[in-house]
Amino acid sequence: MLHEHSLTALRDMLRRREISSTELTRHCLDRIAQHKNLNAFVTVDESGAMSAAAAADEQLARGEADLLTGVPIAHKDIFCTRGILTTCGSKMLENFVSPYDATVVERFHQAGSVTVGKTNMDEFAMGSSNETSFFGSVRNPWDPNRVPGGSSGGSAAAVAACLVAGATGTDTGGSIRQPAAFCGLTGLKPSYGRVSRYGMIAFASSLDQGGPITRNAEDAALMLQCMAGFDPRDSTSINAPTPDMTTLLGTEVRGLRLGLPKEFFDTSVDGEVLEKVRESLAVLERLGATLVDVSLPNSAAGIPCYYVIAPAEASSNLSRFDGVRFGHRSEHAEELVDLYENSRAEGFGEEVKRRILIGTYALSAGYYDAYYLKAQKIRRVIAQDFETAFEQCDVIVGPTSPTTAFPLGAKTQDPVAMYLNDIFTNTVNLAGLPGLSVPCGFDTAGLPVGLQLIGKFMDEASLLSTAHQLQQETDWHQRMPEGC
Amino acid sequence: MSISEKDVLRVAHLARIRVSSDELGDYQEGLSGILSLVEQMHDCDTDGVEPMAHPQDIQLRLREDQVTEPDQRDAMQESAPQVDEGLYLVPRVIE
Numbered sequence: 001m002l003h004e005h006s007l008t009a010l011r012d013m014l015r016r017r018e019i020s021s022t023e024l025t026r027h028c029l030d031r032i033a034q035h036k037n038l039n040a041f042v043t044v045d046e047s048g049a050m051s052a053a054a055a056a057d058e059q060l061a062r063g064e065a066d067l068l069t070g071v072p073i074a075h076k077d078i079f080c081t082r083g084i085l086t087t088c089g090s091k092m093l094e095n096f097v098s099p100y101d102a103t104v105v106e107r108f109h110q111a112g113s114v115t116v117g118k119t120n121m122d123e124f125a126m127g128s129s130n131e132t133s134f135f136g137s138v139r140n141p142w143d144p145n146r147v148p149g150g151s152s153g154g155s156a157a158a159v160a161a162c163l164v165a166g167a168t169g170t171d172t173g174g175s176i177r178q179p180a181a182f183c184g185l186t187g188l189k190p191s192y193g194r195v196s197r198y199g200m201i202a203f204a205s206s207l208d209q210g211g212p213i214t215r216n217a218e219d220a221a222l223m224l225q226c227m228a229g230f231d232p233r234d235s236t237s238i239n240a241p242t243p244d245m246t247t248l249l250g251t252e253v254r255g256l257r258l259g260l261p262k263e264f265f266d267t268s269v270d271g272e273v274l275e276k277v278r279e280s281l282a283v284l285e286r287l288g289a290t291l292v293d294v295s296l297p298n299s300a301a302g303i304p305c306y307y308v309i310a311p312a313e314a315s316s317n318l319s320r321f322d323g324v325r326f327g328h329r330s331e332h333a334e335e336l337v338d339l340y341e342n343s344r345a346e347g348f349g350e351e352v353k354r355r356i357l358i359g360t361y362a363l364s365a366g367y368y369d370a371y372y373l374k375a376q377k378i379r380r381v382i383a384q385d386f387e388t389a390f391e392q393c394d395v396i397v398g399p400t401s402p403t404t405a406f407p408l409g410a411k412t413q414d415p416v417a418m419y420l421n422d423i424f425t426n427t428v429n430l431a432g433l434p435g436l437s438v439p440c441g442f443d444t445a446g447l448p449v450g451l452q453l454i455g456k457f458m459d460e461a462s463l464l465s466t467a468h469q470l471q472q473e474t475d476w477h478q479r480m481p482e483g484c
Numbered sequence: 485m486s487i488s489e490k491d492v493l494r495v496a497h498l499a500r501i502r503v504s505s506d507e508l509g510d511y512q513e514g515l516s517g518i519l520s521l522v523e524q525m526h527d528c529d530t531d532g533v534e535p536m537a538h539p540q541d542i543q544l545r546l547r548e549d550q551v552t553e554p555d556q557r558d559a560m561q562e563s564a565p566q567v568d569e570g571l572y573l574v575p576r577v578i579e
Binding site: 371 | 526537540
């Protein structure tokens with residue numbers, strides 16, 4: 001079936017004119033409608049997608065194919081799109097239509113891809129289960145009673161159910177890698193600064209980074225190729241050339257040193273998860289990689305550090321939602337201060353408000369040194385731990401998440417239990433490094449397990465080629481959920 | 485570590501978020517739980533460590549002081565709840 005092909009295969013079939021973009025896009029839209037129960041999409045842009053597909057077909061007929069001409073993809077609803085809704089999973093932006101496109105959206109558009117819609121997500125990307133969305137929870141295609149992970153849960157569910165072959169996500173503390181792990185996908189958080197954040201609604205600006213969620217590493221490389229590169233409109237964008245990721249995929253793992261931090265392989269991790277991770281490492285070892293024991297001694301401080309820095313930055317970023325310039329405006333306001341307080345109380349969900357309050361507390365007079373400054377110092381300690389570990393290895397490996405996908409509702413009453421999901425992912429954001437999750441097996445309940453690869457700054461190529469080589473030897477990434 | 489009702493209200497006002505009296509207990513509990521987690525930071529020795537504001541200590545670029553974006557006021561104000569003659573409208577301010 002058409003939808004079972006990878007993004008790269010579909011792109012090539014379109015180029016060879018074996019299929020048309022109109023036919024493929026129609027097929028994706030039909031599948032999205034058939035899988036509405038997953039709640040993976042907030043907005044489906046049928047007319048926009050069909051006219052983009054028709055334009056792509058004309059272009060292909062002229063023999064003028066760009067990188068992704070005619071390939072349907074979806075964007076996480078955090079990326080601004082001109083002309084269609086951008087909600088960020090929030091009541092605050094329930095009716096918001098951006099006047100401009102995010103740079104990432106613009107680049108996919110220039111590369112010829114067809115945007116079928118916007119995917120569901122945790123509200124303002126704050127969550128690890130996609131249960132904080134104003135538009136309802138997303139279901140995991142592998143087991144509809146379980147979460148898809150978050151915050152890019154809609155993108156992950158859409159790709160896992162083969163509604164689209166690739167989708168964009170964003171990752172502030174694990175929001176691409178953890179849902180990719182929970183849904184059996186390949187998800188890449190690039191190095192901080194690799195992908196433009198212009199038009200990507202800000203959560204924590206020193207941590208946020210956009211990246212691809214796909215079924216295999218080859219597709220992730222292709223999408224990254226499209227997304228990456230300098231953007232003068234993002235002051236944190238790094239002005240460095242993007243290597244040709246797709247040709248680097250062929251790099252052998254022979255001689256590659258894989259570092260296993262002892263802190264990532266302890267008893268806090270589910271036994272089956274560790275077993276599958278170790279099995280995939282044995283495959284890489286057989287291909288000629290060497291396994292090295294390393295240590296990230298301060299990784300336990302990562303979660304508390306992250307839950308100061310991310311909420312502090314969020315409290316500042318989200319101050320723009322004031323009921324005046326855009327977004328929800330309360331109808332109950334006699335005075336200006338009521339307008340602010342009521343618009344924000346009505347427009348934000350509980351988890352977003354909790355994080356804004358914690359962030360405000362950490363930044364408030366008398367607490368700044370004890371919380372925010374302390375967290376920034378820990379951030380350097382964590383970044384230095386990675387630097388030290390990378391003296392002995394080229395790529396750091398371990399589980400993406402301590403468990404497989406958990407049941408819906410299991411952690412909604414306990415924010416701290418939810419936060420602990422990010423224990424292996426959020427230090428990577430604190431240090432600004434690239435991280436990738438790749439499927440490495442299934443537990444006895446039939447749920448996917450993710451292997452995380454962490455690279456040196458700007459070395460996405462090693463992560464993608466290692467994942468690609470693993471995928472030449474294993475077929476975990478080719479499995480599909482039943483009924484999809 | 486627990487946070488007092490008074491502190492929740494102080495922070496809620498600073499953040500300009502209305503917290504009603506029946507929500508107060510929930511926020512107090514939620515925020516106290518997070519602060520207990522955050523307290524674990526103090527187990528990490530950071531004596532003599534410089535704070536890191538940005539990954540990789542990246543310095544923000546400066547650009548020439550030139551107009552690079554066109555005037556898009558009308559387009560930008562299309563998403564505003566209430567505008568009049570190019571101005572944003574708010575309720576009256578009483579100080």
